[in-house]
Structures are given as C-alpha cells and as structure tokens.
Amino acid sequence: MQYERFSLGLTSPLSTARGDVDRRDGFLIRVERDGVVGLGESTPLPGWTESIDECEAALSDWSRERAADRAALPDSPAARHGIELALADADARAADEPLAAILSDGPSADVVPMNATVGDGSVEVTASATREAVESGYRAVKVKVGAREPDVDADRLRAARDAAGEDVELRADANGAWDVPTAERLLDVAADLDFAYVEQPLGAADLDGHAALRGRGVGVALDESLARSGADEVLAAEAADVLVCKPMALGGPRQTLDVARRASERGVDVVVTTTVDAVVARVGAVHVAAALPDVSACGLATGSILAADLAPDPAPIEGGAIRVPSGPGIAGEAFDALRRER
Missing domain, CATH: 3.30.390.10 (Enolase-like, N-terminal domain)
Structure with a gap:
C-alpha cells in the first residue's frame, strides 16, 4: 500500500x-x-x-x-x-465489475438522483435558486436554514415550495441551529408545505430532543448526530426518520452499507452525501448510493465546491442525476493516471 x-x-x-x-x-x-x-x-x-x-x-x-x-x-x-x-x-x-455491483446484494442502480442545495440567501434568492435547480432537472432540492430569523426562514420555505411546484421533493437543513420551540414551529411549517424532511434541527448531542420531534408530519434527518454518536446510538434512541450517511465519516463503502442495512431494518431511510471529498471518494460514494435498494436523491453534487481536483470527474451531474460509471472498479480507465506511482 x-x-x-x-x-x-x-x-x-x-x-x-x-x-x-x-x-x-x-x-x-x-x-x-x-x-x-x-x-x-x-x-x-x-x-x-x-x-x-x-x-x-x-x-x-x-x-x-x-x-x-x-x-x-x-x-x-x-x-x-x-x-x-x-x-x-x-x-x-x-x-x-463496477464497484457498485460487488457492493450490492442485488441489482445496482445505473443512475443516482441528486438533490440540489440552496444556500441561506434572502427569500427572493431562495426562490430564484430553487427555480433554477428545478429547471436544471433536479427533482429534489435542499434548502439551508437556521442562519436567519425563524420568520424569515418560514417565508423562505414557502418561497421554495412556490418556486418548486408540487412535484419536487423539498428538504431543509438547519445544521443544528435551532432550539426546541423554534424547531417545533419550523417543522410544522415544513410539514404544511409537504417537505420530505428537516435535517439536524437541534444540536448534535440532543438525540432525545430529535426523537420527540418525530411524528409532526415531516421527517427528521440526522447528520452531525450520526458523526457524534454513531449509528447504533442514533437508531437505539429512535431519533431519526432518515440517516445522512457520509462514507468518509463512517469508515468506508462497506461500513456505510452496513449502517444502511441496519437502518432499513428499523424503517429508517438513508441518503448518501460527502464531506466535500476529492473525485476518487466522491465517485466511490456514487457507487455506494447505487448499491442501495430504491436509492433516494443523494447529496453528492459537491465537486463544484473544489477549485481543483485530482482528476476530471467521470461521473458528472446531468439533469439532476449522476450516471454510475460502468467500467471495472470505481471508474474503469478514467483514473489510470492516478493508479501509477508518481
């Protein structure tokens, strides 16, 4: 090695x-x-x-x-x-075989849907960015919340739904910014607007608080809590409807799929995201997502955050989705130059 x-x-x-x-x-x-x-x-x-x-x-x-x-x-x-x-x-x-084929217990997906991410801009910027994402082909959009006053965030969620229309899946991500009363209020707004879930509404340590937020008509997804407490503790606390799984943070593709299997046994969904990784890990995560049964829209559209990369991306986003590389391993011959010792 x-x-x-x-x-x-x-x-x-x-x-x-x-x-x-x-x-x-x-x-x-x-x-x-x-x-x-x-x-x-x-x-x-x-x-x-x-x-x-x-x-x-x-x-x-x-x-x-x-x-x-x-x-x-x-x-x-x-x-x-x-x-x-x-x-x-x-x-x-x-x-x-493609990596997904040896990771999966059954047929793997050829295409993995992605969610677009809308930052914490104004109401008008939120609406415009959501509309642009939908027009680009995304069928799922995640709106960052928690950096503004609750009234403003409520208006931003409404603007996102108006811009997206009824058929696009919407998600919100608070990154642990809210207290319990604020989370209860904003989750109710999200439920009325038919959001799929709100990610990390409370601080990472508060598993009991997240468990209490469930059942309000909108899912509770956990990201930072998963990194802090681990999958076993999160699942035992019945704190989430969705686990946001980062293969880099969970220790690898097979580790991630094991978490996904255990979550599924408890009726908890999984989406795969990155820790803003370079192209090798990012495409590896695409294969992990493809190995999941009935994969949901994932958060792997992060390559544009990097100003440079290790190699050209062999799995670009097209129409709100990524086609899984079909060559052997992670990406067939696309990474051959990286395989050679420098």
Missing part, C-alpha cells in the same frame, strides 16, 4: 462545527493485490473524522505493520475509508 498527500483549494470557505475550511487536505491511496491496483482516498474533516495528522499516522501504521491482514483496518474513519475503498476497487477490477 502506498499513499501520497494532496491539498485542494475550495471556491469559497466551507463552514463547519470547527470553523471555516478553505482547503481539503487528504491522501490518495494505492493498494496492489495480485497485480491489480485499487484506488482509495482519505480526506479527513475534523468534527466528522480524525485530524489529518491522525489520519496519516493510521495510514502509516497500517502500511507498515498490518497491510497483510485485510481484517485489521484502522479505527480512524477517514484512514479506514481510504483503505477499504482501495481494496474494494481492486476486488471489482479483478472481477471486471
């Missing part, structure tokens, strides 16, 4: 629980098994994963001491993700 560090700028700073991020630093992973090179990516995002230094230490340890033991993957999620993805890519290439 070999790895090399990369650093990619963003088109604009990304706000996270740990402050603004203006670059994505990570590692490109190569694992060679029986002459087949698999690619992976470890791009940690503190608050969801380990730090970049912790990730590098975990990769170095595994490369030096445990590379011969496939079961002994690192505990650090981003490091584990990179190695697990590279191993799965090598397996798929050896089998001459």
